[in-house]
Amino acid sequence: MEQLIENKLIKADKTFSEWRKVPFEERQKLIAKAAEILKNNSKKFGRIITAEMNKPISESIAEVEKCALMMNYYADAENILKPEKIESEFSYSEVHYVPKGVILGVMPWNFPFWQVLRFAVPAILAGNTVVLKHASICFGSGNAIVEVLLEAGFPEGVFQNLEVGHKAVKEILEHDAVKGVSLTGSGKAGGEVASIAGLNIKKSLLELGGSDAFIIFDDADLDAAAKAGVKSRLQNCGQTCTAAKRFIIDEKIEDEFLPKFIEEYKTYEIGDPLNKETKLAGMARPDLADELEAQFNRALENGAEIIIPLERISENEFKPGLIRVQEGNPILKEELFGPLGMIMIAKNDEEALQMANDIPFGLSNSVWTKKTDRQLFFIENLESGTVNINRMTSSDPRFPFGGSKASGYGTELSLLALKEFVTARTIVGN
Numbered sequence: 001m002e003q004l005i006e007n008k009l010i011k012a013d014k015t016f017s018e019w020r021k022v023p024f025e026e027r028q029k030l031i032a033k034a035a036e037i038l039k040n041n042s043k044k045f046g047r048i049i050t051a052e053m054n055k056p057i058s059e060s061i062a063e064v065e066k067c068a069l070m071m072n073y074y075a076d077a078e079n080i081l082k083p084e085k086i087e088s089e090f091s092y093s094e095v096h097y098v099p100k101g102v103i104l105g106v107m108p109w110n111f112p113f114w115q116v117l118r119f120a121v122p123a124i125l126a127g128n129t130v131v132l133k134h135a136s137i138c139f140g141s142g143n144a145i146v147e148v149l150l151e152a153g154f155p156e157g158v159f160q161n162l163e164v165g166h167k168a169v170k171e172i173l174e175h176d177a178v179k180g181v182s183l184t185g186s187g188k189a190g191g192e193v194a195s196i197a198g199l200n201i202k203k204s205l206l207e208l209g210g211s212d213a214f215i216i217f218d219d220a221d222l223d224a225a226a227k228a229g230v231k232s233r234l235q236n237c238g239q240t241c242t243a244a245k246r247f248i249i250d251e252k253i254e255d256e257f258l259p260k261f262i263e264e265y266k267t268y269e270i271g272d273p274l275n276k277e278t279k280l281a282g283m284a285r286p287d288l289a290d291e292l293e294a295q296f297n298r299a300l301e302n303g304a305e306i307i308i309p310l311e312r313i314s315e316n317e318f319k320p321g322l323i324r325v326q327e328g329n330p331i332l333k334e335e336l337f338g339p340l341g342m343i344m345i346a347k348n349d350e351e352a353l354q355m356a357n358d359i360p361f362g363l364s365n366s367v368w369t370k371k372t373d374r375q376l377f378f379i380e381n382l383e384s385g386t387v388n389i390n391r392m393t394s395s396d397p398r399f400p401f402g403g404s405k406a407s408g409y410g411t412e413l414s415l416l417a418l419k420e421f422v423t424a425r426t427i428v429g430n
Helices: 003-019 024-040 041-055 057-077 113-124 137-151 166-174 189-198 222-238 252-263 286-301 349-357 370-380 415-419
Strands: 092-099 102-105 129-133 159-161 178-184 203-207 212-216 244-250 305-308 321-324 340-346 365-367 387-388 422-429
Touching: 003 024, 003 102, 003 129, 003 159, 003 166, 024 057, 041 057, 041 137, 057 113, 092 370, 102 166, 102 203, 113 129, 113 178, 113 305, 113 415, 129 166, 137 159, 166 178, 178 189, 178 286, 203 321, 203 415, 212 349, 222 252, 222 365, 244 252, 244 349, 244 387, 244 415, 252 305, 252 340, 252 365, 286 321, 321 349, 340 349, 349 370, 365 370, 370 415, 415 422
Parallel strands: 102 129, 102 178, 129 159, 178 203, 212 244, 212 365, 244 340, 321 340, 365 387
Antiparallel strands: 092 422, 305 321
16 A cells, blocks of 8 residues: 555544544534535536536536535534433443544545535544545545635544545555445445455445436326426436436326427537536546447347437537337346436336336436325335435435445435444443
8 A cells, every 4th residue: 555545544543533522513613614615615616526527517516505505404413423311220321323433435426526525524523534535537626625624624634535546445445444435336336345345344335326217197297397307317417326317108198298308308408518508518538428329329239219319429428319218128227327318108107116116226216296196106116215206306415315226225414324434332231
C-alpha cells in the first residue's frame, strides 16, 4: 500500500477516537454549516459535476441543492442513538449504539456529490469517520466535498478522499483500521466488495443496479404518466439506478398512451451540458456508450422491435431509443444504463406484476392507477425496496432507501441509516 494511503487510514482511525466523543448535537451543527456552504455555492459545485461526467448543468446544481436538503434533514434529526433503557430486573439494562470506526465508501460517477454524501453524512453523524474511493473521473468532486467539510469546521480526518483506482479497494478494505464499507455501483463490483468484507468479517452495505418497472393502467392520468415516465428514463442521460427502464402498459391503453409517451420522448434532444435549458447531454464516458449500443443490438438479435432507434451521434452521445421487448428476451435480465427504454404490454394486473417481478433486480418500481385496491395489490406484491404510487422514483431524505434481490442490501437515508454502521451494545447486570 502506498504510504500516502496508509497515512490517511491511520489518520482516519486516530481521528475516530476523538470524533466518537463529540456530542451528537455538535456534529449536527457542523453538518448544518456544511449544508449552508453547499447551498450557497451550488453553481460552483454544479460546474464541477458537469465538467467531470457531462450532466446537464441544471441537474448538477439540483444535485448539490438536494445534498444540502438532505444534510439539513440530518442536522435537525432526532438522536435515535441515545442509550436505550430496557425494562428488566437488572439495575443495568440498556442498549448503547457504538460507532464502528473508519468506514470506506466506494462510490460511482453518476451522482458524484449525492451518492457520496447520502452515505457519508449519517455515518459521520453516528460517530464514524469516512474514507472515500470515488470513481476515477470524479476525483474533483471528492476533493470538493473534503474542502466543504473542512470549511464547515469538521476535524481533519473525519472525511478523506483517496485518489486510487479500483484495484486498491481490496487492500484498503482489508486494512485493520477499516471497519466497514458502503458501495454504490454494479452488481459485479458489489459482489466482489461484499466478498472481501465477508472474508474479513466487516459490515457491508450495497446499493446496486436496477431495472425498475413503470406500470401504467387504464385509470391513470396518462398525460402525467407519460411526462413523468420519460423524465424518469432520460434524466441524467438514463444513467440512474432508479430510472424507469421497463414501461409495462395495460393493453387497453396501448393505442392511447404510447403516442403520448413517444411524443414526450422525442422532446429530449442532445444539447450543451453547460446550457441551463439542456435536458439531455452525453453519457459519462465513451466505453459506457459502447456498452449500451452493444446491449441494444443484443436486444434486437433476440427479438426486440424498434419503436425509436437508438442513434449514436458522437463517441458518447445518442438520440434516445425505445424498443418493444417480449418476455424471455435476455436483455430483461440486464440493466440498461443510458438513454434506451423498453416497452412491454400486459393483458391484466397479474401479468403486469409477473413482468415487473421477473428480473434479478428489486430497487424501486412505479405504479400509475387511481384504484385503491389495485394500488394495494402492487404495494403488497412488488419485489422492490420502494413502491411509488402515481409518481416517478426519487429518493427523499425522510424515507429509507435500499433494494432487494440483486439490487443490494442495507438502508440509506431516513433515521434508519444512522444505525447502519453502529454496534448495538448490550449493558446488563447489577
